[in-house]
Amino acid sequence: MEHVVVVGAGQAGAALVAKLRDLGYTGRITLIGDEASAPYQRPPLSKAYLLGKLDRERLLLRPEAFWTDRRVDLRVSTRVTAIRPAERVVEIGDERLGYDALVLATGARPLALPAAIGGDLRNVFTLRTLADVDRFEPEFRPGRRLLVVGGGYIGLEAAAVAAASGLHVTVLERAERILQRVASPQTAGHFRALHARHGVEILEGAALDRLEGDDAGTVRRARLADGRVLDVDLVVVGIGVAPATDLAAAAGLAIDNGIAVDALGRTSAPDVWACGDCASFPHDGRRIRLESVPNAIDHADTVAANLLGAEKPYVPKPWFWSDQFETKLQIAGLGTGYDRVVARPGGKEGAVSFWYYAGDRLLAVDAVDDARAFMAARRMIEAGHSPDPAAVADPAVDLKTLLP
Numbered sequence: 094m095e096h097v098v099v100v101g102a103g104q105a106g107a108a109l110v111a112k113l114r115d116l117g118y119t120g121r122i123t124l125i126g127d128e129a130s131a132p133y134q135r136p137p138l139s140k141a142y143l144l145g146k147l148d149r150e151r152l153l154l155r156p157e158a159f160w161t162d163r164r165v166d167l168r169v170s171t172r173v174t175a176i177r178p179a180e181r182v183v184e185i186g187d188e189r190l191g192y193d194a195l196v197l198a199t200g201a202r203p204l205a206l207p208a209a210i211g212g213d214l215r216n217v218f219t220l221r222t223l224a225d226v227d228r229f230e231p232e233f234r235p236g237r238r239l240l241v242v243g244g245g246y247i248g249l250e251a252a253a254v255a256a257a258s259g260l261h262v263t264v265l266e267r268a269e270r271i272l273q274r275v276a277s278p279q280t281a282g283h284f285r286a287l288h289a290r291h292g293v294e295i296l297e298g299a300a301l302d303r304l305e306g307d308d309a310g311t312v313r314r315a316r317l318a319d320g321r322v323l324d325v326d327l328v329v330v331g332i333g334v335a336p337a338t339d340l341a342a343a344a345g346l347a348i349d350n351g352i353a354v355d356a357l358g359r360t361s362a363p364d365v366w367a368c369g370d371c372a373s374f375p376h377d378g379r380r381i382r383l384e385s386v387p388n389a390i391d392h393a394d395t396v397a398a399n400l401l402g403a404e405k406p407y408v409p410k411p412w413f414w415s416d417q418f419e420t421k422l423q424i425a426g427l428g429t430g431y432d433r434v435v436a437r438p439g440g441k442e443g444a445v446s447f448w449y450y451a452g453d454r455l456l457a458v459d460a461v462d463d464a465r466a467f468m469a470a471r472r473m474i475e476a477g478h479s480p481d482p483a484a485v486a487d488p489a490v491d492l493k494t495l496l497p
């Protein structure tokens with residue numbers, strides 16, 4: 094294998110090429126990304142960076158020299174326009190670049206509001222890239238009225254930063270409650286109360302009918318389906334993402350909620366692999382796709398090893414985090430399919446964890462300001478160990494005694 098081409102210079106693409114070198118691959122590597130920046134971390138975009146507490150430099154995943162030292166041909170501001178697996182070529186406009194192995198790490202793109210309901214008005218933003226934040230930041234001023242459409246983690250994080258920066262914030266959630274898709278009512282309740290304490294207005298079961306602008310095309314009002322009208326100066330849309338499958342789909346690769354890969358990370362085309370947010374993979378008898386940094390890194394590491402012949406199936410160890418105001422949420426496992434939630438008060442003020450069970454099986458834990466519960470839960474879930482729910486609910490029982 095003389096040349097590995099990676100499309101997408103995000104979290105997964107960057108991890109993959111670093112791992113290839115760590116594992117001793119000495120051939121040529123080309124890492125192609127259509128953003129202007131060298132690979133950087135996205136999580137701070139809705140947290141410390143948006144709050145102005147993290148320099149741009151510190152967003153970078155690696156210093157510039159890292160890529161040259163490891164002989165990675167990093168091409169930024171470069172968009173791959175087509176892949177031709179039968180010819181082992183990628184196209185960058187008129188340029189054709191040959192490969193021996195191709196890795197698609199194209200990530201996901203935020204869903205936008207349709208233009209027909211005002212999604213194309215000025216001051217309506219999505220939050221995925223540094224460029225998004227650069228567009229958004231000048232409008233992010235104290236006293237302005239921000240509407241966040243979508244009460245998922247990114248929307249709530251943006252709401253928290255905005256409220257802390259002195260904006261008036263309303264969050265609109267169409268479902269009956271915030272975090273509906275990703276967390277239990279208990280966790281949602283905790284974050285609803287946190288936001289309320291900081292003056293964020295959360296409207297649940299409230300659908301947007303349309304955004305309206307002024308003569309200059311700048312957003313001014315939001316009309317809700319129930320007839321309410323909100324005055325707004327800017328809007329952040331956090332209604333989810335779609336995996337970036339266009340290149341793969343156009344080349345006829347199998348798509349199933351993302352670019353479908355097997356346990357090793359191989360797509361349906363020979364010598365084409367995929368990892369990170371763009372890829373769906375088999376897990377526990379079903380096919381899943383995860384949108385998180387730990388998954389991007391671990392999936393990329395596995396694919397790198399498999400490119401070199403390891404034949405190692407990918408076994409995700411899902412975890413995630415979210416920072417809102419002074420609160421840190423850490424999540425271990427995947428809660429999908431839970432039938433009850435056990436609450437466990439933590440050792441210090443405000444700390445609590447929510448344990449998701451399906452029958453007697455522990456699936457996931459949301460730990461709020463409770464790093465100990467998170468660490469213990471991770472160990473249990475990774476070991477497939479389910480502690481007695483009654484013991485978990487009793488704060489007098491030390492979690493250490495419940496470890497496998």
Ligand code: FAD
Binds near residue numbers: 134136199383
């Ligand atoms: P990406 O990082 O999206 O990288 C894909 C790259 O490929 C992009 O740069 C894209 O522009 C490029 N690309 C796509 N198509 C082409 C093409 N044709 N040619 C060239 N380049 C192309 N995860 C957590 O675990 N914890 C968090 O707290 C958290 N917070 C987040 C906050 C925000 C605001 C956002 C946006 C994400 C957050 N995430 C968080 C999710 C996490 O950032 C993603 O899961 C992770 O970045 C996925 O990595 P990836 O490499 O698969 O995709």
